[in-house]
Amino acid sequence: MNSVGVTLRLREKPFELSMFIVDAHLDLSMNALxxxxxxxxxxxxxxAREAGKTDKPDRGxxxxxxxxxxxxxxxxxxxxxxxxxxxxxxxxxxxxSPEQAWAQTQGQLAWYKTMEEEGEMVQINSVDKLEAHLALxxxxxxxxxxxxxxxxxxxxxxxxxxxxxxxxxxxxGLRAIGPAHYGPGRYANGTDATGKMxxxxxxxxxxxxxxxxxxxATHLCxxxxxQAMDHFKGPVWASHNNCRALVNHNRQxxxxxxxxxxxxxAVIGAAMDAWMIVPGWVxxxxxxxxxxxxLERLIDHxxxxxxxxGNANHIGIGSDLDGAFGREQCPYDIEDIxxxxxxxxxxxxxxxxxADIDKIMHGNWLRFLRKAWS
Numbered sequence: 407m408n409s410v411g412v413t414l415r416l417r418e419k420p421f422e423l424s425m426f427i428v429d430a431h432l433d434l435s436m437n438a439l440x441x442x443x444x445x446x447x448x449x450x451x452x453x454a455r456e457a458g459k460t461d462k463p464d465r466g467x468x469x470x471x472x473x474x475x476x477x478x479x480x481x482x483x484x485x486x487x488x489x490x491x492x493x494x495x496x497x498x499x500x501x502x503s504p505e506q507a508w509a510q511t512q513g514q515l516a517w518y519k520t521m522e523e524e525g526e527m528v529q530i531n532s533v534d535k536l537e538a539h540l541a542l543x544x545x546x547x548x549x550x551x552x553x554x555x556x557x558x559x560x561x562x563x564x565x566x567x568x569x570x571x572x573x574x575x576x577x578x579g580l581r582a583i584g585p586a587h588y589g590p591g592r593y594a595n596g597t598d599a600t601g602k603m604x605x606x607x608x609x610x611x612x613x614x615x616x617x618x619x620x621x622x623a624t625h626l627c628x629x630x631x632x633q634a635m636d637h638f639k640g641p642v643w644a645s646h647n648n649c650r651a652l653v654n655h656n657r658q659x660x661x662x663x664x665x666x667x668x669x670x671x672a673v674i675g676a677a678m679d680a681w682m683i684v685p686g687w688v689x690x691x692x693x694x695x696x697x698x699x700x701l702e703r704l705i706d707h708x709x710x711x712x713x714x715x716g717n718a719n720h721i722g723i724g725s726d727l728d729g730a731f732g733r734e735q736c737p738y739d740i741e742d743i744x745x746x747x748x749x750x751x752x753x754x755x756x757x758x759x760x761a762d763i764d765k766i767m768h769g770n771w772l773r774f775l776r777k778a779w780s
Contacts, residue, residue, distance in 0.1 A: 675724020
């Protein structure tokens with residue numbers, strides 16, 4: 407029995423004990439539509455179809471599919487919509503108007519809804535639906551027949567034409583928003599940018615508070631992070647973030663930011679992008695093997711947060727696997743997303759108690775959701 411009162415372990419191969427896992431950040435619809443991946447197929451078939459293609463940096467190196475999620479007992483994920491607006495002077499890729507960005511996210515929503523119609527996925531947006539989904543995944547029926555539960559999140563708020571669109575999105579199931587992504591944003595500045603939120607950003611936070619939408623602090627630049635902590639009163643999580651003390655980059659959290667999140671009872675998801683795990687990564691040159699990037703190094707980040715907190719109550723998984731990178735830029739002991747199961751044994755070897763491993767793999771996220779949605 408874990409810390410939140412639901413037994414969520416199923417015996418299967420290749421691991422003697424397969425623990426239920428929550429992954430708090432996957433760009434599933436982006437992969438389906440922009441990478442043109444049929445995520446119902448096994449990963450090996452997706453990669454075989456991409457052999458020889460070079461239009462994306464990770465072609466042939468995919469790690470994520472719905473089959474591999476089931477194989478890894480990853481029955482609940484936070485799944486994104488993503489549509490960035492770019493102003494004329496912004497060199498990042500994205501859409502040339504918020505209206506186009508909104509339309510992009512609506513196409514992504516249509517994909518999730520289609521997967522629901524096919525029985526592949528089910529949207530989780532309330533405590534009742536959460537408990538029913540956990541009960542389904544904890545019964546004795548084969549996982550191959552079970553839908554992947556998904557909590558809908560927006561990564562970067564640029565696609566909201568104005569804050570009234572947030573309420574529209576809430577009605578179709580949106581339950582978390584990360585106001586920023588990379589660079590300058592319409593509502594908040596993100597990774598590699600600086601500056602506080604303007605009036606639009608503050609109005610966004612107010613609307614999120616009114617609707618009890620979770621604030622995903624991931625990608626907020628330092629200025630916007632501290633401003634959001636001051637203005638937003640609702641639940642905060644960080645879906646996919648690692649530690650600046652171990653890899654010194656503004657994409658990571660400083661110890662001071664980690665303490666602020668702990669004070670808000672946040673959960674921080676460990677991200678599996680190699681450059682966030684090991685220092686000195688050089689894009690298009692470094693490899694996971696050459697830098698020693700494996701799951702043990704990722705656990706170093708998780709353990710750092712535990713040492714700051716004095717407990718294991720504020721960490722989880724937010725892999726971001728296939729978030730515009732694949733096996734060429736993730737821990738070398740990850741062949742596909744089901745290998746996240748390896749972390750249970752690694753955490754045990756580090757001396758983490760069984761109850762704490764339960765928290766890390768699923769319990770902290772479930773506790774957070776129950777509290778946020780109560």
